Structures are given as structure tokens and as C-alpha cells.
Amino acid sequence: MLTAIPCYSQTEENTHVILNNQYKGDIALRFFNGAPCLTRPLLAEWGLTRPLMKNADWTAQGCLSAASMTSLGIQFWSKPAGRLLTLLIPHEAMHPQQQGISTSRWDEGITAGWINYRLSANHETHRRDPTDNGSAATLEMDNGVNIGPWRLRYQNTFWKENQGDHGSYSREKTLYRSFSAWRSRLTVGDGDSSSHLFASLPYRGVSLASDEAMFPDSWRPFSPWINGYARGPSEVSLYQNGDRVYQQQVPAGPFSIRDFYPPGAEGNLELVITDSDGTERRRTLPYSSMPNLVQRGNFSYETLIGHYRPYRGADLAKPAFAQGSLAYGIAQGYTLFAGIQSANTYRSQVLGISRSLQSWGAISVDISHAQYRSGQAQLQGEVARLRYVKAFFNSETSLSALLLHYPRGSLYRSFAEKIERDSTLAWLDEDENVQRSWGSEVLLNQILGEDASASLSWNQTQYHHKTTYSSLTLSHNMTLQHIDVSLYASYQRSRWVSEETVVGINLSVPLDIGDNSINVGYSNRLASRDLNSNGLNVSGSALQDYRLHYALDVQHTTHGDEYLSAGMGYQANSADTTFNYYQGGGTRRWQADASGSIVLHAEGITLGQTLGETASLVVIPDTPSVGTFNQFGSVTDRQGRMLVSYATPWRVNRITVNTTDLPENWRFEPDVLEVVPTRGALVRTQFNPPQTRESLQRDD
Numbered sequence: 001m002l003t004a005i006p007c008y009s010q011t012e013e014n015t016h017v018i019l020n021n022q023y024k025g026d027i028a029l030r031f032f033n034g035a036p037c038l039t040r041p042l043l044a045e046w047g048l049t050r051p052l053m054k055n056a057d058w059t060a061q062g063c064l065s066a067a068s069m070t071s072l073g074i075q076f077w078s079k080p081a082g083r084l085l086t087l088l089i090p091h092e093a094m095h096p097q098q099q100g101i102s103t104s105r106w107d108e109g110i111t112a113g114w115i116n117y118r119l120s121a122n123h124e125t126h127r128r129d130p131t132d133n134g135s136a137a138t139l140e141m142d143n144g145v146n147i148g149p150w151r152l153r154y155q156n157t158f159w160k161e162n163q164g165d166h167g168s169y170s171r172e173k174t175l176y177r178s179f180s181a182w183r184s185r186l187t188v189g190d191g192d193s194s195s196h197l198f199a200s201l202p203y204r205g206v207s208l209a210s211d212e213a214m215f216p217d218s219w220r221p222f223s224p225w226i227n228g229y230a231r232g233p234s235e236v237s238l239y240q241n242g243d244r245v246y247q248q249q250v251p252a253g254p255f256s257i258r259d260f261y262p263p264g265a266e267g268n269l270e271l272v273i274t275d276s277d278g279t280e281r282r283r284t285l286p287y288s289s290m291p292n293l294v295q296r297g298n299f300s301y302e303t304l305i306g307h308y309r310p311y312r313g314a315d316l317a318k319p320a321f322a323q324g325s326l327a328y329g330i331a332q333g334y335t336l337f338a339g340i341q342s343a344n345t346y347r348s349q350v351l352g353i354s355r356s357l358q359s360w361g362a363i364s365v366d367i368s369h370a371q372y373r374s375g376q377a378q379l380q381g382e383v384a385r386l387r388y389v390k391a392f393f394n395s396e397t398s399l400s401a402l403l404l405h406y407p408r409g410s411l412y413r414s415f416a417e418k419i420e421r422d423s424t425l426a427w428l429d430e431d432e433n434v435q436r437s438w439g440s441e442v443l444l445n446q447i448l449g450e451d452a453s454a455s456l457s458w459n460q461t462q463y464h465h466k467t468t469y470s471s472l473t474l475s476h477n478m479t480l481q482h483i484d485v486s487l488y489a490s491y492q493r494s495r496w497v498s499e500e501t502v503v504g505i506n507l508s509v510p511l512d513i514g515d516n517s518i519n520v521g522y523s524n525r526l527a528s529r530d531l532n533s534n535g536l537n538v539s540g541s542a543l544q545d546y547r548l549h550y551a552l553d554v555q556h557t558t559h560g561d562e563y564l565s566a567g568m569g570y571q572a573n574s575a576d577t578t579f580n581y582y583q584g585g586g587t588r589r590w591q592a593d594a595s596g597s598i599v600l601h602a603e604g605i606t607l608g609q610t611l612g613e614t615a616s617l618v619v620i621p622d623t624p625s626v627g628t629f630n631q632f633g634s635v636t637d638r639q640g641r642m643l644v645s646y647a648t649p650w651r652v653n654r655i656t657v658n659t660t661d662l663p664e665n666w667r668f669e670p671d672v673l674e675v676v677p678t679r680g681a682l683v684r685t686q687f688n689p690p691q692t693r694e695s696l697q698r699d700d
Contacts, residue, residue, distance in 0.1 A: 019046060019087045020094075025105055025652050026674050029085065030061070036076060036085055037063035045103045047094040048072075103180050106650065108149050109681030110617065114599040116142040116610050120591065124162065127586035134162025144611075144680075149177045151680035169312060178679055183214040184301075185679065190309060194302055196292055197325045197339040197350045197366070199414045205306015211679065212300060214650050226257040226285065229451035229479070231275050235632055239270040244612060247646040249629045249656075254450045274632065275517075280539075281484060281508075283453060283477045285445050292337045292354045292364055296329040302339075308419060316423050319343045321415065325350075333358070337366070346372040346418050352385075361390025361399075372418050381412030381434065397446050404439035408464060412436075438462040452478035467495040484508040500529040516542045523555075531557040547571045547633050561585065571633040572596075573642070574607035599643060599682070608643030609634060614677050616644040618655060619686040626690075627658040640689075649679040657687060666690040 013031070017024040024046070030037040039062050040053060052072060057065040064074075075088040121137040138159045145152040155171040174189040187207040192200050194209065228236065230250050238246035238260065246260050269285040294300050304323040310316040325339030333356040341348040352366020364387045371380045386403040406412055411434040413421065442458040457473040475488040486506040493499045504525040511518045518540035525533045535555035542548045548570050555563040563584030570577050575596030582589040597611045606617065609631070620626055623640040630653075636642045647653045657671040668690050677683040 014083060016082075016084045017087065018085070020089060020091070023652070025676065026083075027105070030063075031078075032059075032061065032063065034078065035063075035066065035069075036078070036087075037061060038069075038074075039063060041104065046089070048089065049093060052093055105652075105676040106180060106678050107676055107681060107683045108678050109146055109683045110601055111147050112599055112601040112617075112682050113145045114143070114597055114611060114682070116144075116595075116597050118593065118595040118610075120593045122589055122591040124587060124589045132162065134164075136160055136162045146680065146682055149678065151176050171312070176680070178211060178214070180214070180678075183210055184208055185211045193304055193323060194325075196302070196327075197337065197352075197368075198323065198341050198348065199416055201321075201323075201416060202309040202311065203304065203306040203321075204309045205304060207302065207304040207306070209302035209304070210300035213679070226260065226269075226271060227254065227447045227450075227453075228271060228273055229254050230273060233629070235274040237272045237274070239272065244646065246648070247612075283455075283486075284475065285453075285455060292327045292352070293335050293356055293362055294327050294329045296332050296334075299326060299328040301326045308415075316419055319345070319419065321346070327354075335364075341415055343415065346370070346415055348415065361388060363388045368412070370412050370414070370418075372413065374418070374421060379411040379413075379434075381410035382407055383410065383412045397444070400441075400443040402439075402441040404436075406436045406438070408437070410434075435463045435465060436461060437464045448478070452476075463495075469494045482510060484510075498529060500527065502527045502530070516540060517546075531559060531561075533557045535563075555584075571609070573634055573637065574609075576609060597643065597645075601682075603641070604639065606637065606639075606641045606643055609645050611643065611682075612646040613680055614647045614649045615682050616647050616653070616655060616675060616677070617682055617684045618642050618644055619684060620657070621686070621689050623689050626662070629656040629658050644685075647675065647677050647681075647683065649677055649681070652676055655685045662690065665692045667692070 012028045014026050015029045015036075017027050017029070027042075040058065043053060043064065056068040056072070058068075059065055069076075072093055073090045077086045078084070118140045119137070120139075121135065123135045124133060126132045136159075138157060140157050141155065143154045143156075151174075153172065153174045153176075155173075156168060157171060158166075158168045160166040172190040174187060174191060176185055176187040176189075176191075178185045185208070187209075190202070190204050191207055192202050193207070194200065226238070230236070230252055232252045234250055234252075236246075236248055236250050236255065236257070237244055238257075246257075248257075271283050271285055273281045275281075302323070302325045305321075307318045307320050308316070310318065321341065321343035323339070323341045325337065327335050327337035330336045335354045337350075337352050337354065339350040348368060348370040350366055350368045352364055354362060354364030356362050365385070367382060367384045369380070369382050371378070373379070384405045384407075388399075388401045390397075390399045413434065439461045440458070441460075442456065444456040446454045448454060454476045455474070457471075459469075459471040461469045470491070470493045472491045473488070474490070475486070477484075477486050479485070484507070486508075487504075489501070489503040491499070491501050502525065504523065506521060506523045508519050508521040511520060518538065521537040521539070523533075523535050523537065533555050535553060537551065537553040539551040540549070542550075548568070550568045551566070553565045557563075561584065563582075565580065565582045565584075567578060567580040569579070575594055577595075578593045580589075580591045580593075582591075595610050597608045599606045599608065599611075599617070601617065603619075616630075618628060618636070618641065620636050620640040623636060624638050625635045626640075627635040628642070628644060630644045631646075634642050634644070644655065653675050655673050655675060657668050659666070659668060659671055668687060671687070673685050673687060675683045675685050
């Protein structure tokens with residue numbers, strides 16, 4: 001059924017498109033006699049199946065004919081005044097893998113080169129051993145060049161030790177690009193293999209693998225639901241393994257993150273909420289994903305050939321190896337997956353199946369077999385793995401569980417364990433890895449309200465000789481009458497170290513003094529084997545846009561030792577600087593850091609804060625000192641340019657001008673623009689210069 005609507009412009013107009021209740025973005029569309037011109041490429045991107053496309057009729061302008069729209073059951077509703085188009089296309093006419101962001105909106109970004117730098121210098125004095133006194137410095141540089149879809153990355157470090165030794169080394173060299181038609185990424189150089197089937201390995205070589213971030217959300221694996229509460233307009237960041245992997249701005253009040261897919265299948269997440277006054281609140285979220293589920297008839301894969309790449313300083317071999325994996329949706333809710341890993345003295349195979357349990361979560365089971373040579377012996381072993389993940393949306397609970405079983409007599413080792421064992425074979429006789437019997441892991445995160453959460457992390461490994469390694473961590477975060485309370489407890493037991501139990505509490509009270517915010521905190525830590533401690537800390541921010549932040553922490557232990565640390569940082573438009581002082585245990589340390597980015601592009605050079613993997617260059621011609629809600633502490637330079645350090649690849653990012661500090665009669669039309677960057681892109685986002693209210697009225 002077609003809705004009768006009035007005729008309007010036959011030129012292209014940016015129109016907000018909603019297809020099957022999914023927002024597709026602000027897309028340039030033509031309208032003829034009130035009907036949208038749905039072209040073959042656009043429908044192909046949205047996922048209309050090829051047989052239907054082949055049999056459809058097309059107008060001379062390349063649009064789907066009205067008769068074909070009716071026969072296909074396509075319905076649309078349009079609101080010209082609001083530039084809004086709503087489309088309904090029967091699901092049986094759509095290919096499930098394609099129902100995501102239109103690939104024509106994927107922006108490869110501009111040609112540019114840049115340097116992320118971090119300069120750190122420190123001076124130490126030691127009361128007990130003055131020979132260790134001295135100064136040291138490091139300069140870390142993450143360099144990048146983008147040309148079309150190609151991304152070249154080079155990371156290097158220059159260093160100087162306090163005894164005068166100095167040198168440099170490179171950390172990673174990588175060339176990569178994405179292929180939108182394959183939903184895949186080609187990587188040449190240094191990288192890390194996925195942890196879907198085998199343990200992740202650092203390598204130097206060539207890899208071609210599916211990029212699940214390119215798939216529509218409904219087709220991707222388990223996504224954690226993350227809730228929180230912002231006391232005012234705030235910046236929300238998520239970190240995994242120390243790297244910032246997500247950032248967005250949220251208004252005051254409760255917020256929910258539903259579209260975040262961590263890049264790593266393993267590794268806890270840290271949520272950081274930075275309020276508009278510069279106050280930071282942090283909490284850790286246990287996380288593990290179910291990476292092997294794909295839709296029926298679709299697949300994901302990874303192929304890799306290269307050398308093992310030990311981390312700097314590790315005296316390990318660099319054997320050549322090849323690795324391949326494939327996951328295929330064999331039936332509705334079922335995925336079959338398999339993989340192989342092969343080297344000169346090592347071979348491993350994995351075979352498994354996963355099942356979507358719909359509202360009950362997802363489960364997978366697989367078995368791995370490894371054959372390898374250790375010294376002069378030929379060894380082999382197996383391990384069976386059972387995994388379960390579930391997000392209980394009604395109760396706001398996320399659960400991940402893992403169970404491993406090593407049959408008696410199994411001498412299973414992963415490839416990385418085999419390499420490490422070879423390096424210690426000459427001096428270490430006992431190897432606990434081949435004596436494992438059972439392993440288990442449970443990660444639980446529970447939202448308890450707008451500003452409260454609890455988490456549990458459990459890990460245990462049991463050996464055939466009855467020795468057990470166990471680790472349990474509990475935490476509870478909440479806010480009581482504006483007082484942040486954090487409770488935690490941990491227990492650890494292993495064969496080599498005696499049992500240890502730790503409990504602690506952290507309290508933080510926000511105080512408003514004029515326009516500035518100060519947090520006063522107290523901490524107490526009790527440990528069964530280590531030193532008990534308690535302390536006081538003060539932190540806060542000041543100046544315009546809360547660019548200056550500071551912290552002071554004093555700790556006292558049961559042995560009477562005192563530890564003092566103090567720091568101050570300034571977030572400039574073009575860089576971040578910090579100064580820190582530490583005193584304790586007979587040591588004094590002064591440290592200064594400066595970090596930022598330098599970007600060279602066709603319009604000149606722009607300085608900014610440290611860039612993430614994907615970023616945006618915002619341009620407001622000849623309009624300095626204007627910020628965006630996408631990043632605190634940054635405004636346009638004299639040329640009207642600024643850098644937004646983080647953007648989410650393959651998804652719609654809304655860049656919004658901060659109009660709150662502009663002159664009252666200034667207006668931006670529009671003040672929000674959308675970009676959909678590819679991975680690693682630096683996208684250019686240009687706003688029209690601001691106009692006064694009087695000029696807008698004259699234009700009308």
C-alpha cells in the first residue's frame with residue numbers, strides 16, 4: 001500500500017530514513033510525485049534479495065517502479081516538513097546480513113598523516129641506594145597515514161635510562177584496509193589473532209578476517225547492556241585492556257548503552273563517567289563474549305600466515321605458523337565452527353557447535369586436539385570447552401560462564417604454551433599446564449538501580465595432583481545521598497603462594513566550592529598476607545571548561561610507613577599535560593608527561609588531543625573557540641578546525657556543536673551532522689558558519 005502524499009521537489013534532499021524500525025540515517029534522496037526514488041544500489045545495500053531485484057521494474061530515472069513497490073509489499077510514509085521517510089519492507093524480502101547501515105554512507109575519510117605522541121620524563125632519588133638516583137625519559141610515537149581505504153600505522157619509542165643508556169625500538173608496523181563487500185579486513189604486518197577458537201597470538205604476517213563490527217547489530221554476538229547515572233552532561237568512556245574503546249556524551253540522568261560491542265572477546269571493561277565539572281567515577285564490568293554465533297546461511301572466518309611475534313624483551317622463538325577458522329550458520333539458531341593451527345612442530349584442530357537459546361542466552365561446546373614435539377618427545381592432548389552467555393534484560397543482569405575439561409592423560413598445550421615451554425625446557429622440569437584437570441570461570445554483572453551495581457568474577461583451575469588455583473573478586477558500587485561508596489573483596493589461592501584475602505572500602509564525597517568541584521575521599525584496605533592501609537585523598541577540577549584537574553593521596557600502613565602522591569594536569573586544546581610527585585619507602589619521584597596529536601591534511605596542520613583508531617576533523621570555517629558536545633576540553637582553532645578523538649566505525653556518529661556558550665543571537669543551521677566512518681578513518685565534518693538571528697530572518 002502506498003500512502004498518498006503531496007508532490008514536492010524532484011531534486012536530492014537529505015532525508016531521515018527509518019526502515020523496518022531501524023534508523024538508516026540522513027540520506028540524500030530524490031522524490032517524484034511524492035514517491036521516494038529507491039535505486040538499485042540503495043536497495044541492495046539495505047538487503048533486498050537479488051532475485052527480487054532482478055525481477056523488479058525500474059523507471060527511466062533508475063527508481064523502483066510504483067507497480068514493483070506494490071507487488072513487493074513496500075509501504076512508505078513521508079513528512080516533507082520534517083524531512084522524514086518511514087519505510088516498511090517485508091522481512092522475507094530482505095537478506096539478514098545486509099540489514100545494517102547503508103554502505104554508501106561509509107566514509108573512508110580524508111587523506112592525512114598524523115603523530116600521536118606521549119613524552120614522559122622523571123627524576124628519582126633513593127635513600128637506601130643512591131646509585132639508582134637519576135633521570136629517565138621516554139617518547140612514544142604512534143604514527144599513521146591514511147590514503148583512501150588504506151591505513152598505515154607505525155609505533156616507535158625512544159628511551160633514556162637514569163644511568164645514561166639510551167636507544168630506540170619499534171613496537172608495531174601495520175598496513176590494513178577493509179573490504180566492504182566481504183565485510184572483512186586485510187592486515188599486513190604486526191597484529192594479534194582473534195581469540196574466538198584459539199588463544200590470541202601476537203604475529204607478524206598477513207591476515208584476512210571477518211570484521212564483525214561491519215555486520216548489523218542483530219547479527220552480531222552478545223552485547224553487554226551498560227547502565228549508569230550522569231549527574232549532569234557527561235562524557236562516558238569504556239576501556240578494555242587499558243585502551244579506550246568507546247566514548248559518547250550523555251545528558252543528565254540515567255543512561256543506557258545498548259550498541260557497544262567490545263573489540264576483544266576477553267578482558268574486563270572499565271566504565272569511566274566524567275561529569276561536566278571534571279569529576280570522574282569508575283567501575284569495572286566483568287566481560288566475556290560468545291563470538292561464534294552467526295545467522296543461518298552466513299559465515300565468518302579468519303585466515304592468517306606469519307611468524308609468532310614475542311613481546312619486546314621476551315627470549316622466545318619465532319616459529320612460522322598458519323591459522324584458519326570458519327563459523328557457518330547451518331540452521332536457525334545453530335552455528336557449526338572449526339579451525340586449524342599448524343606449525344613445524346605443532347598442530348591443533350578445533351571443532352564445535354553453538355546454539356542460540358533466544359531469551360535464555362547462548363551456549364557452545366567444542367573440543368580441541370593438539371599434537372606437538374617437546375624436546376625429543378611427541379606429545380598430544382585434548383581439551384573440551386563449554387561456554388554460556390546471557391543478558392537478562394528485565395533484571396539487568398549479564399552472565400558469562402566457561403567450563404574446561406582436560407581428560408586424564410591429556411598433555412594438551414596451546415601454541416603459546418608450547419613456545420614458552422620450549423624456552424624453559426633446559427632448566428624447568430615440572431610443567432603444570434599438562435597436569436590440568438578442570439577449569440572454570442564465571443563473570444556476573446548486576447545493575448541494582450540508577451547508580452548502583454554489583455559484580456562477581458570467579459576463576460578456578462584444578463590439577464590432577466589435587467592442587468587448585470582459585471580466584472574470587474566481588475565488588476559493589478553505589479551512591480548514597482551523593483556519597484560514592486565502593487566495596488570490594490578478593491580471595492586467591494595457588495600452589496606457589498599462600499592464601500590471601502583482601503577487603504576494602506572507598507568513600508568519595510563531592511563538595512561544590514563556588515564554580516569548582518572537589519571530591520574528598522577515604523580508603524581502607526585489609527589484607528591477610530599483605531600490609532593493611534588506610535588513606536585520605538582529595539581531587540577536583542578548576543578553570544574554564546574544567547581543564548585543570550588535580551589529586552592528592554596520602555596512605556598509611558600498619559608498619560607506620562607513609563606514602564604520598566600528588567598530581568596536577570591541564571587539558572589544553574592541543575595537548576594534555578600532567579605533573580606528578582610520589583614519596584614513600586625511601587623513594588622520591590618527580591614525573592612530567594605531555595601527550596597529544598599533530599595532524600597533517602590538505603588544509604594544513606591541526607593540533608589536538610590523542611587520537612583514537614577512528615576520529616573526526618571538525619571544520620567550522622573561520623570560527624574559532626567553538627566546541628562540540630562530543631569532546632570536553634576542545635574548541636576550534638583560529639582556522640575553525642578541531643579534532644574529535646573518538647568515533648565508532650561503521651555506525652552513525654552525531655557531531656553536535658556546543659551552542660551553550662555562543663553569543664545569544666548566534667545560530668548554527670544545522671547544528672548536528674552525521675558521519676559513518678570506516679575503521680581507522682579520519683572523517684571531515686564541516687558545519688556552516690554561524691549566522692545571526694537577523695540574517696536568518698532575512699533569508700526566510
